[in-house]
Amino acid sequence: xxxxxxxPVAVDSIAANKMRASLTMLGIIIGVAAVLxxxxxxxxxxxxxxxEVASQGTTRLTISPSTESEGEGAGAPVQTLTxxxxxxxxxxxxxxxxxxxxxxxxxxxxxxxxxxxxxxxVTGTTADYVGVHRLEMxxxxxxxxxxxxxxxxxxxxxxxxxxxxxxxxxxxxxxxRIDGEPFTVVGVLKExxxxxxxxxxxSGFIPIGAAHGRIFNVPRYRGEYIVTxxxxxxxxxxxxxAAERQIEQTLRLRHGLGADDDSDFxxxxxxSLLDTIGTVTNTLTLLLSSIAAISLVVxxxxxxNIMLVSVxxxxxxxxxxxxxxxxxxxxxxxFLIESLVLTLLGGLIGIAISYGLALLVQRIPNFPIDLLIxxxxxxxxxxxxxxxxxxxxxxxxxxxxxxxPIEALRYE
Amino acid sequence: MxxxxxxxxxxxxxxxxxxxxxxxxxxxxVSLSIEAGEYVAIVGTSGSGKSTxxxxxxxxxxxxxxxFAVRGQRASGLTGRQMADLRNREIGFVFQQFNLxxxxxxxxxxxxxxxxxxxxxxxxxKRALEALAQVGLDERADHKPDELxxxxxxxVAIARALxxxxxxxxxxxxxxxxDTRTGEEVMALFEKLHEEGxxxxxxxxxxxxxxxxxxxxxxxxxxxxxxxxxxxxTASGFRNGLSGAAPAPLPRPxxxxxxxxxxxxxx
Numbered sequence: 001x002x003x004x005x006x007x008p009v010a011v012d013s014i015a016a017n018k019m020r021a022s023l024t025m026l027g028i029i030i031g032v033a034a035v036l037x038x039x040x041x042x043x044x045x046x047x048x049x050x051x052e053v054a055s056q057g058t059t060r061l062t063i064s065p066s067t068e069s070e071g072e073g074a075g076a077p078v079q080t081l082t083x084x085x086x087x088x089x090x091x092x093x094x095x096x097x098x099x100x101x102x103x104x105x106x107x108x109x110x111x112x113x114x115x116x117x118x119x120x121x122v123t124g125t126t127a128d129y130v131g132v133h134r135l136e137m138x139x140x141x142x143x144x145x146x147x148x149x150x151x152x153x154x155x156x157x158x159x160x161x162x163x164x165x166x167x168x169x170x171x172x173x174x175x176x177r178i179d180g181e182p183f184t185v186v187g188v189l190k191e192x193x194x195x196x197x198x199x200x201x202x203s204g205f206i207p208i209g210a211a212h213g214r215i216f217n218v219p220r221y222r223g224e225y226i227v228t229x230x231x232x233x234x235x236x237x238x239x240x241x242a243a244e245r246q247i248e249q250t251l252r253l254r255h256g257l258g259a260d261d262d263s264d265f266x267x268x269x270x271x272s273l274l275d276t277i278g279t280v281t282n283t284l285t286l287l288l289s290s291i292a293a294i295s296l297v298v299x300x301x302x303x304x305n306i307m308l309v310s311v312x313x314x315x316x317x318x319x320x321x322x323x324x325x326x327x328x329x330x331x332x333x334x335f336l337i338e339s340l341v342l343t344l345l346g347g348l349i350g351i352a353i354s355y356g357l358a359l360l361v362q363r364i365p366n367f368p369i370d371l372l373i374x375x376x377x378x379x380x381x382x383x384x385x386x387x388x389x390x391x392x393x394x395x396x397x398x399x400x401x402x403x404x405p406i407e408a409l410r411y412e
Numbered sequence: 413m414x415x416x417x418x419x420x421x422x423x424x425x426x427x428x429x430x431x432x433x434x435x436x437x438x439x440x441x442v443s444l445s446i447e448a449g450e451y452v453a454i455v456g457t458s459g460s461g462k463s464t465x466x467x468x469x470x471x472x473x474x475x476x477x478x479x480f481a482v483r484g485q486r487a488s489g490l491t492g493r494q495m496a497d498l499r500n501r502e503i504g505f506v507f508q509q510f511n512l513x514x515x516x517x518x519x520x521x522x523x524x525x526x527x528x529x530x531x532x533x534x535x536x537x538k539r540a541l542e543a544l545a546q547v548g549l550d551e552r553a554d555h556k557p558d559e560l561x562x563x564x565x566x567x568v569a570i571a572r573a574l575x576x577x578x579x580x581x582x583x584x585x586x587x588x589x590x591d592t593r594t595g596e597e598v599m600a601l602f603e604k605l606h607e608e609g610x611x612x613x614x615x616x617x618x619x620x621x622x623x624x625x626x627x628x629x630x631x632x633x634x635x636x637x638x639x640x641x642x643x644x645x646t647a648s649g650f651r652n653g654l655s656g657a658a659p660a661p662l663p664r665p666x667x668x669x670x671x672x673x674x675x676x677x678x679x
Binding site: 005009012016053316317319320321322323324325326327328330405406409 | 467469472473491493496497499501502505507511513514515516520524525527528529530533572576
């Protein structure tokens with residue numbers, strides 16, 4: 001194939017002007033490296049979050065009271081999600097696809113141990129919390145059914161709390177004071193090792209009754225304590241939607257909502273959470289990539305600029321080549337392939353740089369995200385840089401073909 | 413009637429350039445034929461039309477009027493692509509300024525016409541080295557232009573002109589950029605190649621160079637004012653006067669070129 005014969009010619013010409021060629025490629029190098037790195041960061045971050053979410057189970061549903069209220073007149077919104085709802089939802093006869101309904105009432109409060117104290121989020125909950133939220137214990141155990149029923153003064157704490165209060169994590173049997181009341185530590189949660197999303201390192205868990213009745217001054221609605229959220233598990237991943245419908249039906253009925261009323265609660269599933277996260281990260285990645293893509297276009301214009309200079313500078317060479325029998329197509333291909341080689345080379349160096357960054361990031365311990373560079377991103381980078389070469393090389397190449405050999409040979 | 417045995421055959425060639433409102437007759441009804449194996453010098457001052465004549469012989473330019481053929485192949489009416497192929501096959505160029513590619517080894521320079529003739533790379537390297545040997549530069553095949561003297565650079569250019577075995581070597585002021593001694597060496601090389609059978613056309617304004625040729629054609633104001641080998645010119649038809657005072661043929665519209673060619677056929 002004759003086409004391939006132009007590549008050595010292009011390489012020779014680039015090698016003959018190394019400095020100029022590398023400066024020209026810089027735009028493409030930076031552009032490709034930027035696009036790939038940003039795509040990699042976006043993908044790494046979203047993979048990170050998705051892993052985190054998946055590790056917490058894909059069957060979980062979370063019911064939260066709606067924060068908005070309308071038509072109820074002025075004043076604070078009335079919180080209508082209560083322990084009564086939790087009991088109703090626990091009835092398996094009406095909710096065959098719902099298991100482990102777990103109420104939560106949480107607030108930020110000070111824990112005291114000896115002379116140490118720490119402001120921590122303390123959640124009142126039930127024994128099933130550990131299963132629904134897939135917590136793992138480092139020391140001791142989670143709250144038991146008995147302790148929940150008796151509203152015992154027991155607490156399970158995260159590792160950060162343990163180390164802050166006791167400077168160690170083997171603290172089962174120790175006592176912490178909340179609002180003057182002593183609570184016995186029965187378990188310490190395993191460190192999640194991640195300061196970000198879904199970490200329980202900095203929290204404490206006590207029986208829901210103790211939280212409602214003694215620690216927090218919890219208001220009631222229609223005679224029942226309110227809760228800040230309710231978690232539940234669906235029997236299987238396939239039944240998440242059915243479970244969601246069953247819960248919705250019960251709560252709307254209990255809250256006396258008519259067919260036209262909006263629900264005063266929201267049910268979020270892990271699937272909907274994944275969707276939301278996916279949308280957000282995709283939007284962010286797209287935004288950043290388009291900014292990076294601008295640098296690619298700027299790089300491409302740099303290529304065009306240099307190729308135009310190169311055509312002018314090599315007017316005599318073009319004249320000579322034509323005198324020696326070069327066709328118009330020969331000249332066109334020569335310059336087109338030269339700019340193609342230039343951009344492809346720049347693209348490859350850009351890819352190498354972003355891969356280097358990815359490897360570097362992997363070696364940094366505890367770096368929150370990995371750079372994930374997919375094959376599709378590589379194909380995109382190579383394609384875009386080759387496209388840049390062809391598009392931005394076309395005009396200079398056509399200028400070269402239009403040169404009259406007689407004039408070109410006379411050009412000084 | 414076109415002389416089919418002639419290497420170059422020009423019949424009543426005119427070249428008119430449009431410069432704004434005025435027409436400039438660079439060539440005005442030139443007829444000329446060059447046989448294979450000739451050693452011709454075309455002389456004339458600048459503006460005499462010798463460069464235009466060279467461009468037409470070299471297939472770089474097309475005449476406005478007249479019939480031109482190389483080795484019996486009519487050049488008028490060819491596409492740019494066909495002209496390029498014919499040029500590649502039949503004509504070897506040597507320029508005053510050598511016109512070598514910067515930072516490129518000698519053998520790669522010489523290879524260039526073969527690249528455009530689609531000769532395979534292995535064969536073209538061999539032929540390039542042979543051509544360099546012909547000009548006595550086989551030892552310096554890997555040298556780049558800035559590592560060669562002016563005379564050596566011109567010899568590389570001559571090797572490049574020879575490599576595709578052209579019918580005709582066209583040299584435009586080949587010694588113009590060289591000192592007398594190197595110029596003499598280059599001329600000696602040309603004459604050696606001529607003795608080996610090469611047809612040589614040298615365009616020059618240097619009388620000393622011109623006098624070495626076996627045939628001298630003198631141009632002035634777009635016409636041939638003298639041709640030492642008058643027989644050839646007469647045989648091919650037109651014979652312009654001995655002075656520039658000869659009546660110039662009327663310029664003809666390009667459109668009737670076709671008819672005129674048929675007329676020649678009929679004669």
